[in-house]
Amino acid sequence: xxxxxxxxxxxxxxxxxxxxxxxxxxxxxxxxxxxxxxxxxxxxxxxxxxxxxxxxxxxxxxxxxxxxxxxxxxxxxxxxxxxxxxxxxxxxxxxxxxxxxxxxxxxxxxxxxxxxxxxxxxxxxxxxxxxxxxxxxxxxxxxxxxxxxxxxxxxxxxxxxxxxxxxxxxxxxxxxxxxxxxxxxxxxxxxxxxxxxxxxxxxxxxxx
Ligand code: HEM
Numbered sequence: 623x624x625x626x627x628x629x630x631x632x633x634x635x636x637x638x639x640x641x642x643x644x645x646x647x648x649x650x651x652x653x654x655x656x657x658x659x660x661x662x663x664x665x666x667x668x669x670x671x672x673x674x675x676x677x678x679x680x681x682x683x684x685x686x687x688x689x690x691x692x693x694x695x696x697x698x699x700x701x702x703x704x705x706x707x708x709x710x711x712x713x714x715x716x717x718x719x720x721x722x723x724x725x726x727x728x729x730x731x732x733x734x735x736x737x738x739x740x741x742x743x744x745x746x747x748x749x750x751x752x753x754x755x756x757x758x759x760x761x762x763x764x765x766x767x768x769x770x771x772x773x774x775x776x777x778x779x780x781x782x783x784x785x786x787x788x789x790x791x792x793x794x795x796x797x798x799x800x801x802x803x804x805x806x807x808x809x810x811x812x813x814x815x816x817x818x819x820x821x822x823x824x825x826x827x828x829x830x
Contacts, residue, residue, distance in 0.1 A: 623693060624790035626686040627783050633679055634780070638816055644829060648753035655752040683728075690724060716782035723779040730772040737765075757824055766821035777814030781806050 640658070644651045661671035710718065733743065737759050741747025746758045760766045785806035788794060794802055823829045 623686065623689040624787040626682045626689060627787050629678065629682040630686060631780070631783070631787075633675075633682075634776070634813060638813060641820060642816065644753060644756060644820060645823070648751075651753045651756075652751060656750070687724070687728075690721065694721065714782065716778040717786075719778060720782055723775050726772065726775045727779060730768075730775070733768075756820070757829055760821045760824035760829075763825060766825050769821045770818050773814045773817045776817070777810045780813055781810035784809050 640654055643654045658672055659669050663670075716723075736742040737744050738752070738755055741749070741755065744755055744759050745762060746754070748754050760769060785802060788798070788802050788806065793799070820829070
């Protein structure tokens, strides 16, 4: 769970860094997207870098889901008879919603691919004009609202995921244990907030 989570986390951070280039304007953003397709092109052909990244991502997503199923089953086996009344003591909202959060993020990514990669649900998709595609989609406020809601779910998932992964990696003991929750919260708020700035900027007319 932790190792595949770290791979997906690195993608989320890398994708965010790339997406923030949208604030540099259409030319810079489209050049960045085109750059991703042409990394290493003179040696091995256009798009190979993207395909390697896609294969790593797909394997990481499948392994992450598989690990989630194994963890869930282990949890159920440890408590085969459910509690009559369950009071949450040592847990958080983020921790209790990890499974549903994961499902919602997966549904979001499917919609997102149909929107910006395949253009099927985008109001006016122009292949290669990535800036235009993002603005055209997020200008529709229900779509922007759904993106913002998905980023909040992502933030909650990242919060518990980071907190949990630090434990798996043994960073839950003093002195690092003390700042574990704060660090996880800070990272989650920073990432979700930075993603949310994009639909907000489109709705506010800053990106047009
Ligand atoms: C406001 C938030 C986001 C924006 C504006 C955005 C924008 C984009 C754009 C424009 C593309 C297509 C790039 C291209 O064709 O060159 C893309 C692809 C993609 N995005 Fe996002 N994204 C956002 C959030 C996310 C999040 C949170 C995730 C994951 C949890 C994600 C996962 C992906 C994936 C998997 C692809 C496909 C990459 C590929 O195979 O080419 N995105 N995104």
